[in-house]
Amino acid sequence: MTHTITNQYTAHSGGDSSPDKVNILLVDDQPGKLIAHEAILAELGQNVVKATNGREALECLLRNDFAVILLDVQMPEMDGFETAQLIRQRPRFEKTPIIFITAYNTSDIDKLKGYSLGAVDYIFLPVIPEVLKAKVTVFVELARQTQLIKRQAEHLAFHYQEQARKLELIQKLNAELQEANQQLEAFSYSVSHDLRGPLRSLKGFAEILLEDYAPQLDDTAQSYLNKLISSAARMEQLTRDLLEYSRIVREDMKLERVSLDHLLGEVFSMNTVLQSSGVEVEVDRHLLPVMAQPTLLSQCLSNLLSNAVKFVRSDLKPKVNIRTEPHHDRVRIWIEDNGIGIDPAHHKKVFGIFERVGNVKAHEGTGIGLAIVARAVQRMGGQYGVESALGEGSRFWIELPAAPEEVTA
Amino acid sequence: MSAPAEELQILLVEDSPDDVFFFKRALQKCGCAASLRVAEDGAKAVQFLQSNAGAVPQLMFLDLKMPNVNGFEVLEWLGQQPFRSAIRVIVLTSSEEPRERQLARALGAVGFITKPVSSEQLREYILSVSAPAETLPPHSTIIRR
Secondary structure, three states: OHHHHHHHHHHHHHHOOOOOOOEEEEEOOOHHHHHHHHHHHHOOOOEEEEEOOHHHHHHHHHHOOOOEEEEEOOOOOOOHHHHHHHHHHOHHHOOOOEEEEEOOOHHHHHHHHHOOOOOEEEEEOOOOHHHHHHHHHHHHHHHHHHHHHHHHHHHHHHHHHHHHHHHHHHHHHHHHHHHHHHHHHHHHHHHHHHHHHHHHHHHHHHHHHHHHHHHHOOHHHHHHHHHHHHHHHHHHHHHHHHHHHHHHHHOOOOOEEEOHHHHHHHHHHHOHHHHOOOOEEEEOOOOOOEEEOHHHHHHHHHHHHHHHHHOOOOOOOOEEEEEEEEEOOEEEEEEEEOOOOOOHHHOOHHHOOOOOOOOOOOOOOOOOHHHHHHHHHHHOOOEEEEEEOOOOOEEEEEEEEEOOOOOOO | OOOOOOOEEEEEEOOOHHHHHHHHHHHHHOOOOEEEEEEOOHHHHHHHHHHOOOOOOOEEEEEOOOOOOOHHHHHHHHOOOOOHHHOEEEEEEOOOOHHHHHHHHHOOOOEEEEOOOOHHHHHHHHHHHHOOOOOOOOOOEEEEO
8 A cells, every 4th residue: 555655756756856856765664654754854845755664665775866764763574773784785875874763762772873884863753843854954965965076077077088089189180290290391301402402503513604614605605604593593592481481380489588689699690691781780779688489580680681781772881770669568679771661552561471572673582581570470479560661761570578577696 | 641731621521522512612712721631421521530630620611411420420429539629610501400500509510601602701711710700790880879
């Protein structure tokens, strides 16, 4: 008779297992007490499942997880302690909290004290509703917290799995990229060495031919040789510039504090275009330090300075002015020249690859120099630009993060 | 070596016959008295220096990419020799890779020439053996305000 009631409840609780509700198992052989306790616990808003004896209780436990089991001690056939022992034998219920409901008598209390398996509490009969609710609430909260943590753990595990999968993918792509980079590097090297060697011979022998055998060659032959030499020179310059452009990608991008005074000294001593131009360079005494990749920045400055002396009217002595100014948390480096200037309509274009504007024929260049500057500055997280008008000289600038104050020990 | 003691001795380490030809021509044109020995790769250079340890050349022009023993390996080996400081090493490069320059500099090279070498460059380096060269550009002025 009571069996059917129990089944109804379990079936019901099974169907209505809302994720926020937890299950409470009530075990008592007296239907009256079951209903009374259920009524008290109903206020907690959880699923209450009822069983009228130990065996039924076990059946319920097999079907559902329970936040707490309320176990009547005095039951016929199998009493509460025996039932608890059976429950505890199963690893799954080892830690399910049990509250014994017992009459106030010494022998029961002694037994309870000796009972040491897992979370256990007891309530004396007659049950005081507030006490029952308070004690059950503790375990309901515990179960809910556990559930929450479990769900979060599952969630996290899923995330970790997802992240591990993504990481694996990134690592795979990185390895592929690295290999592609290495191939590019090998390619660049072979371009630089194996392609330039023959080109050097070509140009060298043409020059020697012109130097040593000029008297035996007529003007047309000499002009052909000159064309050959200038084409070879142009191709040499192209391979050099293309290499520089590709090097920007291969360079490690580790920004460090760079003193411009020191760097400019290096640039002046390395740049042959600058050296042979007879340029007058004016460097501001107080140059602000920047955060940059030294090799890339020196390449940028070298290219900007080469341009500054290259695009100057032939009857003028090239003059360059270098200064810095703070720009919020950045430093703007200005390189100003007395050159032919650039039409504002072309200011964007000059930073593109293979773009040359104005009177190209009169000024050497491959059109890669400023593209290198643009790409290198971008890679260092900076900005670049130019202020200029035709016939007014150019004021190129690059902006890089300011270097923090140097710590003096 | 059979050259007179006061004549500058130069060792060129270069595997490309064309580049050796251009070097010899530049040396002829630069107007400096010097005797030249050529080693066709790094291994031959090491061999030559070992057998002439008592009278090593004052100047060595060293190609980097060579078969057998490359230029970097020659520099590394040279760094461990007692006559290391008697030789000024100028690296001849084709590639202009900054990384290569840094490495060569760290290994003791004092100069860099992008091939082909000009007679002016050669003269400058030859003169620098008697009087160390200035690093500032010769024809340009840098004013500090």
